[in-house]
Amino acid sequence: MNILIIGANGTIGQKVTAKLAEKHTIITAGRNGADETVDIADATAIKDLFERIPAQDAVVCIAGEAKWDYFKNLTEEDFYVGVRSKMMGQVNLVRIGKDYLKPNASFTLSTGVLADDPVVMTTSAAMVNGAIHSFVKAAALEMENGQRINVVCSGLVEDSKEKYEDYFPGHDPVPMPKVVNAYVKSIMGKNNGEIIRVNA
Amino acid sequence: MNILIIGANGTIGQKVTAKLAEKHTIITAGRNGADETVDIADATAIKDLFERIPAQDAVVCIAGEAKWDYFKNLTEEDFYVGVRSKMMGQVNLVRIGKDYLKPNASFTLSTGVLADDPVVMTTSAAMVNGAIHSFVKAAALEMENGQRINVVCSGLVEDSKEKYEDYFPGHDPVPMPKVVNAYVKSIMGKNNGEIIRVNA
Numbered sequence: 001m002n003i004l005i006i007g008a009n010g011t012i013g014q015k016v017t018a019k020l021a022e023k024h025t026i027i028t029a030g031r032n033g034a035d036e037t038v039d040i041a042d043a044t045a046i047k048d049l050f051e052r053i054p055a056q057d058a059v060v061c062i063a064g065e066a067k068w069d070y071f072k073n074l075t076e077e078d079f080y081v082g083v084r085s086k087m088m089g090q091v092n093l094v095r096i097g098k099d100y101l102k103p104n105a106s107f108t109l110s111t112g113v114l115a116d117d118p119v120v121m122t123t124s125a126a127m128v129n130g131a132i133h134s135f136v137k138a139a140a141l142e143m144e145n146g147q148r149i150n151v152v153c154s155g156l157v158e159d160s161k162e163k164y165e166d167y168f169p170g171h172d173p174v175p176m177p178k179v180v181n182a183y184v185k186s187i188m189g190k191n192n193g194e195i196i197r198v199n200a
Numbered sequence: 201m202n203i204l205i206i207g208a209n210g211t212i213g214q215k216v217t218a219k220l221a222e223k224h225t226i227i228t229a230g231r232n233g234a235d236e237t238v239d240i241a242d243a244t245a246i247k248d249l250f251e252r253i254p255a256q257d258a259v260v261c262i263a264g265e266a267k268w269d270y271f272k273n274l275t276e277e278d279f280y281v282g283v284r285s286k287m288m289g290q291v292n293l294v295r296i297g298k299d300y301l302k303p304n305a306s307f308t309l310s311t312g313v314l315a316d317d318p319v320v321m322t323t324s325a326a327m328v329n330g331a332i333h334s335f336v337k338a339a340a341l342e343m344e345n346g347q348r349i350n351v352v353c354s355g356l357v358e359d360s361k362e363k364y365e366d367y368f369p370g371h372d373p374v375p376m377p378k379v380v381n382a383y384v385k386s387i388m389g390k391n392n393g394e395i396i397r398v399n400a
Contacts, residue, residue, distance in 0.1 A: 043276050071342040076243050076292060083283060091327070092276060115330075118338035126338035127291070127331045130315075134330025138318035142271040 001025070003187065004056045006040060006093070007063030009033050011159045012110070012179055016062060019180045020187070027053055030063060040064060040089030043096065050100035058187045059097055060108045064089045066125040068167075079124045087128040091135055094149060104146035108186040109136060113155040116197075119168055129153070133195050140193025150186040154179045154198040172200030201225070203387065204256045206240060206293070207263030209233050211359045212310070212379055216262060219380045220387070227253055230263060240264060240289030243296065250300035258387045259297055260308045264289045266325040268367075279324045287328035291335055294349060304346035308386040309336060313355040316397075319368055329353070333395050340393025350386040354379045354398040372400030 001024045008017040008028035020026055028034040029049060038049045040063055066082025067074065090109045097107065114122045115129035136151045143149055154174050156164055161173040182196045201224045208217040208228035220226055229236040229249060238249045240263055266282025267274065290309045297307065314322045315329035336351045343349055354374050356364055361373040382396045 071295070071339055072298075072344075074295070076288065076295070079288060079291060083288070087327075087331070088276065088279060088283070091279060091323075095271070095274070095276070098272075114338070115334045116337075118334065118341065120341050123291075123335055123338040123342065127287075127335040130334025131287070131327045131331035133334075134315045134318065135323055135327040137316075138314070138323040138326035139271055141318060141320050142323065144272075 001057040001187075002027070002055070003058040003060060004029060004036075004053065006030060006038065006059070006061045007110075010062055012154070012157060012176075013062040015159070015176050015180050016060065016183045019184065020060075027056070040093060041085040043088075043092045046089075046092050046096050050097055054100040056101050056105060058106045058108065059093065059101065060183060060187070061090055061093055062110045064110070064128075066128050068121045068125055070121055071123045074124055079127070082124045082128040086125075087131050090132055094139060098143070098147055101147060104148075106147065106187055107149040108183055109149070109151040111151055111153045111195075113153065113168075113171070113199075115153060117171075119171075121167070136195065137193050143192065148186075148190070148192040150191055150194045150196055152179070152182040152186060152196045152198065154182065155200060174198050174200050201257040201387075202227070202255070203258040203260060204229060204236075204253065206230060206238065206259070206261045207310075210262055212354070212357060212376075213262040215359070215376050215380050216260065216383045219384065220260075227256075240293060241285040243288075243292045246289075246292050246296050250297055254300040256301050256305060258306045258308065259293065259301065260383060260387070261290055261293055262310045264310070264328075266328050268321045268325055270321055271323045274324055279327070282324045282328040286325075287331050290332055294339060298343070298347055301347060304348075306347065306387055307349040308383055309349070309351040311351055311353045311395075313353065313368075313371070313399075315353060317371075319371075321367070336395065337393050343392065348386075348390070348392040350391055350394045350396055352379070352382040352386060352396045352398065354382065355400060374398055374400045 064086030111129035118126035228234040264286030311329035318326035
């Protein structure tokens with residue numbers, strides 16, 4: 001299988017990429033340090049990416065940013081950072097990519113526990129995650145040529161525990177193999193429109 | 201209680217306004233035909249609105265649009281119609297309004313069943329509804345001075361049955377009094393961060 005992974009350098013991306021590379025041909029993409037350069041906040045860059053490497057069997061996106069801050073500090077423009085990147089970036093990846101991927105190909109997007117169980121400073125981050133959940137359920141109804149779409153929604157992952165645990169009081173860290181398996185399930189399974197929630 | 205209702209002329213807004221007017225002082229706002237003119241897609245207009253009529257006890261928003269079309273027809277700009285209006289419009293209403301409302305005041309936003317149970321042509325509409333659900337849960341954690349925020353998420357409402365039933369095959373229409381009660385619960389109750397789902 002030919003799999004495009006956007007965000008392969010990230011905490012989760014590294015583990016997912018290592019696992020998928022055991023059996024598949026991987027192309028990585030990202031803002032830097034990847035096989036292909038792309039900023040998902042830029043729809044033109046997404047189109048250029050698929051023009052260069054069409055006909056993938058699967059696209060995995062573990063990228064996209066959103067601004068974290070107290071609600072009282074967030075400006076409208078701060079909200080739009082996440083809107084353009086993690087939200088519309090992932091939407092555009094599907095909207096544009098579906099016309100380039102093979103029949104029966106799959107999209108696997110990424111969100112996180114904030115959509116269901118937010119913490120302080122995440123009004124923007126939670127919002128974009130919730131948006132992607134509902135988008136995936138709706139888009140699944142209209143995928144054509146056997147193409148599928150799912151989203152992996154993991155809790156605080158083990159490899160980010162040290163960095164983020166103070167922001168997620170009482171959240172049980174999710175073992176990395178469980179997170180990786182969620183991506184494998186989305187790519188290799190037949191599910192469509194599933195929010196694959198990964199908890200400890 | 202002084203209650204500001206944005207979208208009082210709509211199908212749901214009319215019934216909610218009639219009920220609340222029995223016991224409260226209502227100011228209506230909207231793009232036309234209301235006491236106060238406001239387009240929630242414009243943050244400056246929202247700020248101007250609260251400058252004119254600060255110190256409300258409750259704000260109810262039953263307004264905001266999003267573009268309906270098949271996923272394959274929707275452009276990036278089409279998605280941004282809903283992003284600017286129903287999504288960021290409601291976010292900005294809270295973000296700006298919280299500094300003008302009275303202590304213990306409440307915000308009641310509106311979404312719909314599409315967030316959880318989308319139908320064809322709603323990739324954009326579902327997305328903005330899902331975004332608002334997660335936003336409300338996150339914002340509730342940071343409301344100050346006793347202020348609260350909830351969202352009413354109703355299924356296909358009885359009064360829209362004729363107009364929309366072909367888009368919502370098999371959806372049971374929700375009786376209007378149940379929908380109205382959800383708004384009353386949000387405003388008069390003590391709940392905060394609740395997605396008040398109203399089904400038949």
